[in-house]
Amino acid sequence: MRVVIAEDNVLLSSGLELLLASRGFEVAAIAEDGPGFLAAVAEHRPDITIVDVRLPPSFRDEGIHAALQARRDNPGLPVLVLSQYVEQQYAGELISDGRGGVGYLLKDRVSRVSEFVDALRRVAAGGTVMDPEVIAQLLTRNAHDPIAALTPREREVLALMAEGTDNATIASRLVISENAVHKHIGNIFAKLGLSPADSGHRRVLAVLTYLSRQ
The missing domain is CATH 3.40.50.2300 (Response regulator)
Structure with missing residues (x-):
């Protein structure tokens, strides 16, 4: 390399x-x-x-x-x-x-x-x-923890995202469909206040938010 x-x-x-x-x-x-x-x-x-x-x-x-x-x-x-x-x-x-x-x-x-x-x-x-x-x-820390608003399944999905895992692998690891993964990720973005205007940047910001609270 x-x-x-x-x-x-x-x-x-x-x-x-x-x-x-x-x-x-x-x-x-x-x-x-x-x-x-x-x-x-x-x-x-x-x-x-x-x-x-x-x-x-x-x-x-x-x-x-x-x-x-x-x-x-x-x-x-x-x-x-x-x-x-x-x-x-x-x-x-x-x-x-x-x-x-x-x-x-x-x-x-x-x-x-x-x-x-x-x-x-x-x-x-x-x-x-x-x-x-x-x-x-x-990250701008809010008075509340946005991660707390996620469901247990959404937290699992976000944790796998933080490992750099793609949607297909997340689906395989959690034994759910890719459509379900896509829906969970959409819910994560919404609950973390990440708008569609952020485009692909949203995935990075979601992971950073997760990591900052570990």
Whole structure:
């Protein structure tokens, strides 16, 4: 699995390269800024990318802008963003297209090697991985718990959705029809206040709501 990294800190980028190589990944390129990252993605067509939010020259949000541009240029490109702090606006924008293959982790998660590598593989496979702190800040917590309004069966369906399971697999696991799964998911969206205008984004938001309360 080929990886392109955008990270200007030499110690961190070198550490990532060694870590990934030991776990069977191939680091195709390491870029130190946004333009270099976009050029590396165009050249190497990686299976996944790792991007620091803050890159030269201003060290503000060049990295996340580069990640979003790479996703526009290469729809579905898996991107795992690393950040020292939660950038709520950009974290939300990153997942808003509903296509999956995205992750947003705080940098201290890298030290938890098994968790980090697992997150990387899940993002590469098209999943969505969000740091618990990111989830906590992205979601507006209401006075009541919307999960409490779900029926036991709807909670089972939502739990399987959180595992990245598709509708057919959910139906098989729960021994119900796919039409029943579709109906349960519609009820979940309605009870969580997720309108049809959110499109495919609703599934991600429903899962984030579930995970934030576990």
